[in-house]
Amino acid sequence: DQQVKQNSPSLSVQEGRISILNCDYTNSMFDYFLWYKKYPAEGPTFLISISSIKDKNEDGRFTVFLNKSAKHLSLHIVPSQPGDSAVYFCAASMNYGGSQGNLIFGKGTKLSVKP
């Protein structure tokens, strides 16, 4: 059973507009969430993260929002640029009570930003 779900396999956005990528999780014990970006033929690279004690974290054009009651997080990219075109993975981990803290990944969302 998937614990981290990215229900949109793909998303297309016009350059300059906002991109919103969504992620849902089922395990309320997750306490840390990360977003990774992956270009073709490359490994994933870390983008931004958020602890469960926060509801928002911002880094430049990238903002992650966490809604714990809904078990939902989203990544906002404003403004979107063609170079943002990539696959975005949501990941979650548990880091207490003897849990190893290994990352559980979603299946990814392919973002295409059109000029």
Next chain:
Amino acid sequence: NAGVTQTPKFRVLKTGQSMTLLCAQDMNHEYMYWYRQDPGMGLRLIHYSVGEGTTAKGEVPDGYNVSRLKKQNFLLGLESAAPSQTSVYFCASSFFTGNTEAFFGQGTRLTVV
């Protein structure tokens, strides 16, 4: 600073053959991981290590073995390759576990025919 380096980048194996994938990191990270990525499946953890000399099973460990004899290296072995092991394999490392970012290698594309 090379980061995480995987060898080889591509490989084609025949069913039943064996091979070892090498991962090397130069960031003095304690934790290392092996993932596989399949179409529509995201990244799934095969095995991981929390330090030199330690290994542990992840989500999909069957058919693989690992070793961490040196802190900077993490080896993934396939003793008898099967077509189901056709995948892209990623190695990653991190200072700590899941509440810090992990750094990934560029991947190894393995095809088993």
